[in-house]
Amino acid sequence: MSRAIRRRLPALVVLPLAAGLIGAVAQTAPPGGNPLALTYTAPDAARGQALAGQRECASCHGGGLVTTYPGLPSLAGQQPSYLRLQLAAFRAKLRPNDTMQKVAADLKDQDIADLAAYAATLTPGPAWKADDALRAKGMALFMAGDGKRNLMACVICHGANGRGDDRLGVASITNLAPEYAQRVLHEFKDAPGFPIPHPDAMRIVLKDYTQADLDAMVAYISSMTP
Numbered sequence: 427m428s429r430a431i432r433r434r435l436p437a438l439v440v441l442p443l444a445a446g447l448i449g450a451v452a453q454t455a456p457p458g459g460n461p462l463a464l465t466y467t468a469p470d471a472a473r474g475q476a477l478a479g480q481r482e483c484a485s486c487h488g489g490g491l492v493t494t495y496p497g498l499p500s501l502a503g504q505q506p507s508y509l510r511l512q513l514a515a516f517r518a519k520l521r522p523n524d525t526m527q528k529v530a531a532d533l534k535d536q537d538i539a540d541l542a543a544y545a546a547t548l549t550p551g552p553a554w555k556a557d558d559a560l561r562a563k564g565m566a567l568f569m570a571g572d573g574k575r576n577l578m579a580c581v582i583c584h585g586a587n588g589r590g591d592d593r594l595g596v597a598s599i600t601n602l603a604p605e606y607a608q609r610v611l612h613e614f615k616d617a618p619g620f621p622i623p624h625p626d627a628m629r630i631v632l633k634d635y636t637q638a639d640l641d642a643m644v645a646y647i648s649s650m651t652p
Contacts, residue, residue, distance in 0.1 A: 461514070461518035461520065462511060462514045462515060462518065462520075463514075464510060464514060464535040464538060464539065465535050466535045466536045466538070466539040467536065469506065469539040469540050469542065469543035470540045470543065471540065471543040471544045471546070471547050472544075473540045473544075474539075474540035474541045474542070474543050474544025474545070475544045477537055477540060477541055477544075478491070478541060478544055478545075481529060483501070483529075483541075486498055486525070487499070487500060487501050488500060488551070490502055490548055490549075491545055491548055492548075492550075492551035492552075493551065493603050495603065496554065496603045496604045496605040496606065497603065497605040497606055497609070498603060498606060499602065499603055499606050500550065500551040500601070500602075500603065501545040501548075502545060502548035502549060502550050502551055503545070503546065503548055503549055503550035503589070503598055503600070504542075504545050504546065504597065504598050505546065505589075505590045505591070505592040505595070505596065505597055505598050506539075506542035506543055506545070506546045506592060507542075507592050507593075507594075507595045508590065508592075508595055508596070508597040508598070509541070509542040509545055509546075510538050510539060510542045511595060513530050513533060513538045513541065513542070514530075514538060516529070516530040517530040517531060517533055517538070546592075550589075550598065550600045550601055550651070551601050552601060552651075552652070553601050553648070553649040553650065553651055553652055554601065554603070554604050554648040554649050555649065556604075556645040556646070556648060556649040557645055560641060560642050560645040561642075561645045561646050561649055563642035563645075563646075564641075564642035564643045564644070564645045564646025564647070565646045567579070567580070567639060567642060567643055567646075568580045568581060568588075568643065568646050568647065569581050569586070575634055576634055577631075577634060577635065577639070578631050580631075580643070580647075583596050584596060584597075584598075584599055587600060587650070587651070588600035588601075588647060588650050599647050600647070600650045600651060601647075601648060601649065601650055601651060602647050602648055603648065604644050604645075604648040607643075607644045607647055607648055608640065608641075608644050611632060611635075611640050611643065611644065612640070614628040614629050614631075614632050615629065615632040615633070615635060615640070617629050
């Protein structure tokens with residue numbers, strides 16, 4: 427077995443994460459410690475698949491970890507660095523969700539790494555239905571932003587296909603469940619300022635977005651690929 431490697435998860439960079447997480451980390455992390463730091467050996471996707479079955483992840487996130495419920499995220503195809511961060515945050519009770527906190531409570535660091543590796547092997551779910559005109563507006567904002575209104579293009583961080591970047595911890599948002607996407611965008615937009623630059627980026631990006639803009643963005647990112 428390869429030597430255990432201590433890894434610190436990357437700072438949040440425009441990720442769909444509960445708005446209070448980073449502030450909570452700053453306030454509750456023990457001296458010299460980081461509740462989101464993980465220690466694990468090379469992730470094992472096959473073991474992650476077995477764990478997902480044992481934990482009945484499909485009961486909420488769908489078969490093949492592709493949700494059919496618009497209020498819950500699919501995990502299929504998610505970037506492993508992002509999913510590791512979420513599971514660690516739920517385990518540390520820094521991301522609010524009673525169900526997920528219970529699910530993650532007894533996960534070991536290796537379990538988290540293996541589950542994330544498994545999810546990353548899966549194909550993202552299909553596009554959700556969206557209004558064509560609204561989707562077109564969302565696509566324009568995603569790809570080019572709006573310089574006159576100081577709206578940054580989402581493509582800069584999430585990529586043209588919305589798949590994010592594992593090296594930077596940027597989440598895949600391709601075909602994100604629409605109700606979930608709307609809720610997370612509001613969590614960021616309505617959040618107070620963060621004391622740390624990277625997690626504050628998403629709040630700043632969304633600051634000047636109107637509800638109509640958010641509706642258009644949700645229509646697009648929930649239906650990016652057929």
